[in-house]
Amino acid sequence: MSVLLQFVHPVARKSRANRALLDAARAVQGVTVNDLYELYPDFHIDVAREQALLEAHAVVVFQHPFYWYSAPALLKEWQDLVLAAGFAYGPGGTRLRGKTLGSALTTGGAAEAYSPTGHNRYPIRALLAPFDQTAHLCGMRYAEPFVVHAAPRLSDAALAEEGARYADWLRALAAGAPV
Amino acid sequence: MLVQAFIYLAAAALAVPVAKRLGLGSVLGYLLAGAALGPSVLNLAGSAAELGHFAEFGVVMLLFLVGLELRLSELWAMRARLLGLGGLQVVVTAGLLAALGLAADVAWPAATAGGVILALSSTAIIIQTLQEKRLMGTPGGQATFSILLFQALAIIPILALWPLLGGGGGAGEAGHGAAAAGRPGWQVALGYLGGLAAIIAAGRFLIRPLFRAIARTGLRELFTVAALLVVVGIAAITEAVGLSAALGTFIGGVLLADSEYRHELVADIEPFKGLLLGLFFITVGASLDMPLIAREPVAILALLGAMVLVKSGVLLALGRLFRLGWDQTLLLALVLIVGDEFAFVLISLSRAQGVLGAEQAGLLTATVALSMALTPLLFLAYERIVVPRLIAARAPAKAADEIDPAAVRDHEVIIAGFGRVGHVVGRMLRAHGRTATVLDLDSDYIELIRKLGFKVFYGDATRLDLLHAAGAAHAKIFVVAIDQPAQSLALVETLQKHFPHLTLLVRAEGRVHAYELQKRGVKFFYREMLGSALDLGEATLRQLGHGAHEAHRAARAFRRHDEEAVRALAEHWEDDDVYFSEARKSIEAFEKMFEDDRATPPSDPAWAPAAPEDRSRG
Ligand SMILES: Cc1cc2nc3c(=O)[nH]c(=O)nc-3n(C[C@H](O)[C@H](O)[C@H](O)COP(=O)(O)O)c2cc1C
Numbered sequence: 019m020s021v022l023l024q025f026v027h028p029v030a031r032k033s034r035a036n037r038a039l040l041d042a043a044r045a046v047q048g049v050t051v052n053d054l055y056e057l058y059p060d061f062h063i064d065v066a067r068e069q070a071l072l073e074a075h076a077v078v079v080f081q082h083p084f085y086w087y088s089a090p091a092l093l094k095e096w097q098d099l100v101l102a103a104g105f106a107y108g109p110g111g112t113r114l115r116g117k118t119l120g121s122a123l124t125t126g127g128a129a130e131a132y133s134p135t136g137h138n139r140y141p142i143r144a145l146l147a148p149f150d151q152t153a154h155l156c157g158m159r160y161a162e163p164f165v166v167h168a169a170p171r172l173s174d175a176a177l178a179e180e181g182a183r184y185a186d187w188l189r190a191l192a193a194g195a196p197v
Numbered sequence: 198m199l200v201q202a203f204i205y206l207a208a209a210a211l212a213v214p215v216a217k218r219l220g221l222g223s224v225l226g227y228l229l230a231g232a233a234l235g236p237s238v239l240n241l242a243g244s245a246a247e248l249g250h251f252a253e254f255g256v257v258m259l260l261f262l263v264g265l266e267l268r269l270s271e272l273w274a275m276r277a278r279l280l281g282l283g284g285l286q287v288v289v290t291a292g293l294l295a296a297l298g299l300a301a302d303v304a305w306p307a308a309t310a311g312g313v314i315l316a317l318s319s320t321a322i323i324i325q326t327l328q329e330k331r332l333m334g335t336p337g338g339q340a341t342f343s344i345l346l347f348q349a350l351a352i353i354p355i356l357a358l359w360p361l362l363g364g365g366g367g368a369g370e371a372g373h374g375a376a377a378a379g380r381p382g383w384q385v386a387l388g389y390l391g392g393l394a395a396i397i398a399a400g401r402f403l404i405r406p407l408f409r410a411i412a413r414t415g416l417r418e419l420f421t422v423a424a425l426l427v428v429v430g431i432a433a434i435t436e437a438v439g440l441s442a443a444l445g446t447f448i449g450g451v452l453l454a455d456s457e458y459r460h461e462l463v464a465d466i467e468p469f470k471g472l473l474l475g476l477f478f479i480t481v482g483a484s485l486d487m488p489l490i491a492r493e494p495v496a497i498l499a500l501l502g503a504m505v506l507v508k509s510g511v512l513l514a515l516g517r518l519f520r521l522g523w524d525q526t527l528l529l530a531l532v533l534i535v536g537d538e539f540a541f542v543l544i545s546l547s548r549a550q551g552v553l554g555a556e557q558a559g560l561l562t563a564t565v566a567l568s569m570a571l572t573p574l575l576f577l578a579y580e581r582i583v584v585p586r587l588i589a590a591r592a593p594a595k596a597a598d599e600i601d602p603a604a605v606r607d608h609e610v611i612i613a614g615f616g617r618v619g620h621v622v623g624r625m626l627r628a629h630g631r632t633a634t635v636l637d638l639d640s641d642y643i644e645l646i647r648k649l650g651f652k653v654f655y656g657d658a659t660r661l662d663l664l665h666a667a668g669a670a671h672a673k674i675f676v677v678a679i680d681q682p683a684q685s686l687a688l689v690e691t692l693q694k695h696f697p698h699l700t701l702l703v704r705a706e707g708r709v710h711a712y713e714l715q716k717r718g719v720k721f722f723y724r725e726m727l728g729s730a731l732d733l734g735e736a737t738l739r740q741l742g743h744g745a746h747e748a749h750r751a752a753r754a755f756r757r758h759d760e761e762a763v764r765a766l767a768e769h770w771e772d773d774d775v776y777f778s779e780a781r782k783s784i785e786a787f788e789k790m791f792e793d794d795r796a797t798p799p800s801d802p803a804w805a806p807a808a809p810e811d812r813s814r815g
Contacts (some may be wrong), residue, residue: 059749097569
C-alpha cells in the first residue's frame with residue numbers, strides 16, 4: 019500500500035530531527051513525500067491537488083515537530099480546506115473511508131514530561147486526540163503515533179537510530195499491519 | 198592637436214549639458230558647440246576638415262552598433278511591416294522631395310540625392326526621445342521603430358547605388374577623391390558586390406574564430422583591441438575596394454549580431470562611438486556655412502518647409518493606411534521629421550562624387566541641422582497642443598454617446614488606465630461580479646481590449662466632464678492605474694478637489710511618486726515594481742536553498758518594512774542629508790531584523806530541557 023507523507027515543517031533548513039526522519043522515510047518504498055511548507059509558502063493550498071493525492075494513497079502520515087501541543091499552522095489550514103464536507107465527511111463524504119492516518123512527531127519535551135506528573139500533564143496520546151477524532155470522523159483508522167521525544171537533545175547517531183525505527187514504522191503501515 | 202582636442206572637448210562639456218537642460222538633446226548640443234567654434238563665430242575650430250576625417254569614424258562605429266542591434270532573424274519576423282511602412286516612407290518621401298527638386302530646376306542626380314538625404318530620420322535622436330518620453334511601447338512608437346529599422350537597412354542599397362548618381366548624371370560637378378571616379382556606374386556597383394561578399398565571408402570565417410581565440414586568453418583589454426581591430430579592419434577593406442566604410446561596418450555588425458560576442462562588442466565600441474560621434478557632430482556644426490545661411494535664409498526655409506511638409510504628409514497617410522489611431526499617427530508624423538545624422542555622411546559623399554555642389558551641400562547640411570533643432574519643439578507641440586486638442590476634439594463626442602450615465606450609475610469602482618496594472622485590477626473585480634467603469638487614453642489599445650470583451654472608454658481621465666460622465670459622483674472607489682506620474686498626480690488633485698468622497702487607490706511609479714502622493718494625503722498607493730522585485734528576491738533566496746516558506750516570509754517582511762519606511766521617509770525626501778541618513782538607518786534596521794532571526798519561526802531551545810532530570814520545562 020502506498021503512503022502519502024505530509025511533511026510539515028516551516029523551516030526545514032534549520033530542522034535536525036525532522037530532516038533526519040525525512041531522509042530515512044525517503045528510502046522507504048512506496049512513500050510519496052509531500053512537503054507542504056515548500057508547496058504552499060503563502061498558505062494558498064491547492065485543494066484539488068491535495069485531494070487527488072489523498073485518493074491515490076491508502077495511508078496518510080502527518081510528520082511534523084510538535085508545536086504548542088499540536089502541529090505547525092499550515093497543517094491546520096490544510097485540514098480546514100482539504101478535508102472538505104462531501105469529500106472527507108458529511109453527506110457523500112466517503113473518499114477517505116477505510117484508509118489509515120498516522121502521526122509522526124518530534125517533541126522538545128522528554129517522554130516523562132508527557133505524563134500526569136510531568137510538566138506537560140497529559141500523555142502525548144491524549145494530546146493527539148484531535149487527530150484521532152479527525153481520522154475517526156473521516157472513517158479512517160488512526161495508527162499508533164510515532165514519537166521522538168526530547169529531539170533537540172539527541173545526538174546525530176541517536177537521530178539516525180530514530181530514523182531506522184521510523185522507516186520500520188512506515189513499512190509496517192505500508193504493509194497494512196495493525197500498528 | 199592637443200589644444201584643439203581640448204577646445205572641442207571643452208565646448209562639448211559646456212554645450213551638451215546646457216542643451217539637455219533646455220530639453221534639446223545632446224546631438225543639438227554638439228551641433229551648437231560646433232557652430233560656436235566655427236569660422237563664422239569664434240573661429241576656434243582650426244582645421245575642422247582634418248579632425249572631421251577622424252570624427253567620421255564615429256559614424257562608422259555608430260553604424261556598426263546599429264548593425265549589431267539588428268538580428269537577421271528578428272528582421273525577418275517583422276518583414277511585412279518593415280517593407281510596407283518603412284519602404285513606402287523612404288521611397289515615397291524621397292520621390293516626392295526629388296520631384297519638388299526637379300520642379301525647382303535642380304539636376305536629377307542632385308534632386309534624387311537631396312530627396313534621399315532629407316527622407317531619412319535620425320535613429321539616435323528619435324529613439325532617445327521616445328525612450329525619454331516613454332513612448333517607445335505605444336503603437337506609434339513601434340511603427341516609428343519599424344521605419345527607422347528599414348532606413349538602417351536601406352543604407353546598404355543606398356550606399357551601394359550612390360555612385361550611380363555620380364556616374365550617370367551629366368549635371369554633377371567632376372568628382373574628386375571618390376575611389377569610384379572615372380569608372381562607369383555599373384562597373385563600380387559590380388565591384389561593390391564583390392566587396393560585400395568579402396565582408397560576409399570574413400564575418401563568418403575570420404572574425405568569430407578570432408574572438409573565440411581571444412575569449413580563451415581571458416584578457417579583457419585584448420577584447421577591446423580586437424573589437425576596434427574588427428571595425429577598423431572592415432572599414433579599411435571596404436574603403437580599399439571603393440565602398441563606404443560605414444556600409445561595410447554596418448554589414449559587419451549585422452553579421453555579428455547573432456554571435457555570442459555581441460554584448461562585449463557593444464560594450465567595447467560604445468564609448469569610442471560616443472566620443473567620436475560627438476566629435477563628428479561638432480565638426481558638422483563647425484562646417485555649417487553661416488554666411489550661406491545668412492545669405493540664403495529663404496532657400497533654407499523653403500527646403501526645411503518642403504522637408505517638414507512632405508515627410509509629415511507621407512507619414513500621416515501611412516499611419517492611417519496602417520490603421521493607427523489619429524494620436525498615434527500624429528506622433529509618427531512629428532517624430533520622424535527630424536533629419537538623420539547619416540545624412541551628413543551622404544552629403545559629404547555626394548560632394549566628393551560631385552553629385553552636389555558646394556552650395557547645395559551647404560544648404561542641405563543647414564536644413565538637416567535645423568530639423569534637428571526643430572525636434573524638441575515638435576515634441577513639445579505634440580505633448581502640449583496635439584494631445585490635448587485631439588482629446589478635446591474626440592472626448593466629448595465619444596463621452597456623450599459611449600458613457601451612458603444610467604449604465605454606469607451602479608458601478609462602485611472607476612479605473613483610470615487599463616494597461617498592465619489596471620487590467621489586472623479590472624479582471625479581478627469582474628471575476629467577483631463587480632463591474633468597474635474603465636477609462637484609458639490609448640485609442641489603439643482600447644480597440645484591442647474591446648476585442649477581449651472589456652468595455653473601456655476612451656478619454657483623458659483628468660478632464661472633469663469626463664469624470665462626471667463616468668459617474669465619479671456616485672462611485673465609491675477610484676483606482677488610478679495610469680503609468681505617467683505627472684498625469685497620475687494631476688488626476689489625484691482633480692479627484693480630491695471635486696470628488697472628495699472617493700477612496701483613492703493609486704499606482705505609484707516608484708518612491709518619488711509615492712512621496713508626492715503622500716504629500717497629497719493619498720493613503721493607499723502601490724509601487725509598481727515592488728511586487729515583482731519581491732518575487733525575484735524570494736525566488737533567489739529559494740534557489741540559494743532557503744525554504745519556500747522562509748523565503749516567502751522574508752519577502753513579506755521586506756514589504757512590511759519597506760511600506761513603513763516609504764511612509765516614514767516621505768517627510769525627509771526633499772532634504773538630501775537627512776533623507777540618506779534616515780534611509781541608511783532603515784536599511785540597517787531591516788538587516789538587523791534578520792540577524793535577530795525574528796522573521797522565521799524560532800527554534801526555541803527552551804522547549805527542550807537541558808538535562809532529562811530537569812522537569813521545569815518541556
Ligand atoms: C513554536 C514552537 C513551539 C513548540 N512547542 C512545543 C510543544 O508544545 N511541546 C514540545 O514538547 N516541544 C515544543 N517545541 C519544540 C519542538 O517540538 C522541537 O524543537 C522540534 O521537535 C525539533 O525538531 P526539528 O529539529 O525537526 O525542528 C516547540 C518549538 C517551537 C519552535
